[in-house]
Amino acid sequence: MLELSRRRFLIGVGLSGLAVASPRLLAVPPSSGDQAFHTRPIPSTGESVPAIGMGTWITFNVGSDQYLIDQRTRVLETFLAQNGTVIDCSPMYGSAADVIGAGLDKLGAHDRIFAATKIWTSDGSETREQATTSERRWGIDRFDLLQVHNLLAWQEHLATLKAMKAEGRVRYIGITTSHGRRHGELARIMETEPLDFVQLTYNVLDREVEERLLPLARERGIAVIANRPFQGGSLFRRFQSEPLPSWAAEAGIGNWAEFFLKFIISHPAVTCAIPATTRVEHMQENMGAMYGQLPDASQRRKMADYVRQL
Amino acid sequence: MSGASWLSYSLQDFMMFGPEVFLRLFVRVNQALWPWLLVWPLAAVLLPWLGRKTAELPRRLAVALVGLGWIGCGYFFLVRYYGPVNWPATGFGWAFVIQGLLLLMLKGRALPGPMAWPVVVSWWLAVLLLPWLSVLEADDIRALALFGVAPGVTVAASVLLFARQPWPLKWLLLMLPLVWSLFSAATYWALGTFWLLGFPVAALLLFVIALRVNPSPVQSPGSQSVRPGPEHQWP
Numbered sequence: 001m002l003e004l005s006r007r008r009f010l011i012g013v014g015l016s017g018l019a020v021a022s023p024r025l026l027a028v029p030p031s032s033g034d035q036a037f038h039t040r041p042i043p044s045t046g047e048s049v050p051a052i053g054m055g056t057w058i059t060f061n062v063g064s065d066q067y068l069i070d071q072r073t074r075v076l077e078t079f080l081a082q083n084g085t086v087i088d089c090s091p092m093y094g095s096a097a098d099v100i101g102a103g104l105d106k107l108g109a110h111d112r113i114f115a116a117t118k119i120w121t122s123d124g125s126e127t128r129e130q131a132t133t134s135e136r137r138w139g140i141d142r143f144d145l146l147q148v149h150n151l152l153a154w155q156e157h158l159a160t161l162k163a164m165k166a167e168g169r170v171r172y173i174g175i176t177t178s179h180g181r182r183h184g185e186l187a188r189i190m191e192t193e194p195l196d197f198v199q200l201t202y203n204v205l206d207r208e209v210e211e212r213l214l215p216l217a218r219e220r221g222i223a224v225i226a227n228r229p230f231q232g233g234s235l236f237r238r239f240q241s242e243p244l245p246s247w248a249a250e251a252g253i254g255n256w257a258e259f260f261l262k263f264i265i266s267h268p269a270v271t272c273a274i275p276a277t278t279r280v281e282h283m284q285e286n287m288g289a290m291y292g293q294l295p296d297a298s299q300r301r302k303m304a305d306y307v308r309q310l
Numbered sequence: 311m312s313g314a315s316w317l318s319y320s321l322q323d324f325m326m327f328g329p330e331v332f333l334r335l336f337v338r339v340n341q342a343l344w345p346w347l348l349v350w351p352l353a354a355v356l357l358p359w360l361g362r363k364t365a366e367l368p369r370r371l372a373v374a375l376v377g378l379g380w381i382g383c384g385y386f387f388l389v390r391y392y393g394p395v396n397w398p399a400t401g402f403g404w405a406f407v408i409q410g411l412l413l414l415m416l417k418g419r420a421l422p423g424p425m426a427w428p429v430v431v432s433w434w435l436a437v438l439l440l441p442w443l444s445v446l447e448a449d450d451i452r453a454l455a456l457f458g459v460a461p462g463v464t465v466a467a468s469v470l471l472f473a474r475q476p477w478p479l480k481w482l483l484l485m486l487p488l489v490w491s492l493f494s495a496a497t498y499w500a501l502g503t504f505w506l507l508g509f510p511v512a513a514l515l516l517f518v519i520a521l522r523v524n525p526s527p528v529q530s531p532g533s534q535s536v537r538p539g540p541e542h543q544w545p
Contacts, residue, residue, distance in 0.1 A: 179323065
């Protein structure tokens with residue numbers, strides 16, 4: 001469902017007036033950046049974040065290649081122009097944090113993002129040190145969200161993250177998994193620990209989390225970031241040559257990227273999906289999923305059935 | 311993580327970077343070393359001329375050139391450029407540097423006799439043809455994988471010399487090329503850069519060729535195409 005934001009309302013009022021004076025102006029379609037977009041509240045505070053974020057695994061690990069750093073900066077610029085804010089990274093992603101930092105520097109956009117990274121070290125005493133290193137690489141004073149990566153040394157890291165949150169060193173804390181692994185252990189942590197976020201793999205084919213983790217997240221008031229929304233790109237490789245279903249437009253879907261992403265963010269427990277891309281045009285397609293109608297429950301079932309039978 | 315859990319990952323799950331990033335490494339290293347990098351293919355082409363000499367000093371120089379090639383590609387390509395996008399590459403890079411230093415320390419013992427013609431021809435084929443694999447893959451002439459700069463060509467050509475050494479030096483020198491070839495083959499497969507699989511495949515083929523070619527005149531006098539001259543110095 002299209003949300004009516006204050007911005008959209010004011011634009012609408014302004015355009016109504018202009019319509020009288022200059023109908024020709026209305027012939028220019030507004031960019032998606034001017035439209036209302038889907039946001040989701042973080043249950044622990046009620047703060048809203050856009051429903052499509054940006055992952056950086058593989059895509060932003062370009063080393064010191066200035067040509068590719070500039071190119072990724074354009075991808076980041078497109079993301080921000082389309083109202084994206086949530087950027088997710090990890091120390092595990094090679095040079096990705098430096099490339100994000102370089103892009104934010106160039107765009108002067110440090111204060112326009114919801115910065116999320118992970119703690120990825122088996123040494124449970126290095127939590128603060130690694131967070132500080134990541135802050136320096138991004139060029140920010142503090143992260144909005146710090147997550148324990150893949151449950152690695154999670155007891156020690158989570159204890160420190162809770163202390164850091166209490167000190168105001170980080171706003172939200174969480175824990176991540178991917179590829180459908182260690183769901184049982186993650187569920188136990190979600191049941192007992194005061195998490196703001198969990199990150200897990202969820203897409204139109206990998207739906208195990210619908211059974212236990214997504215309902216648990218709603219029950220416990222934990223925000224959910226969905227990683228691998230395109231299953232590492234394999235969803236496109238498998239389905240891109242296939243036609244979209246005839247009823248796609250009714251569900252607000254204009255291309256396969258929107259099909260995959262709208263399926264995810266239309267789940268009531270999901271806060272944000274984080275697709276990654278190296279190309280501006282793909283970023284534009286991804287961000288398109290943040291606009292317009294979302295599929296309802298029966299349409300979501302049809303979407304899952306459709307890809308299953310292809 | 312349990313062993314079974316590791317098995318559930320695919321090769322692609324371990325890739326930290328995309329093919330574009332990797333192929334641009336060849337271009338970037340070549341641009342950074344230009345025009346000095348031209349010294350390396352020139353040295354590689356001329357190396358057999360030194361390697362076929364019966365005098366010991368030219369053959370020592372040949373081994374030194376190979377050693378410098380390993381140091382060069384280890385430090386520049388692997389440590390400086392590849393390492394930041396793929397951590398194992400940094401370790402491999404330093405191992406290449408150590409192997410290069412080892413070759414320098416051998417002072418010619420890694421080339422105990424003149425290079426046989428089949429080895430010379432194989433060497434030339436390796437250093438002149440293999441560089442084009444990365445050009446084919448990247449569709450960019452600037453991505454030429456030169457001996458002494460790019461690890462695939464450096465390893466494949468060097469295997470020809472290492473494989474003909476007596477035990478245990480042979481296996482000491484071949485250990486790193488073997489591990490690198492396995493690592494790079496897995497990387498190229500996961501990246502889908504199939505032309506580059508030619509590097510490890512060539513290394514394997516050249517290893518077999520080197521084993522099958524008659525050993526140096528030291529080990530098998532009379533079987534070589536090299537006619538010992540008056541400067542014949544080996545025992």
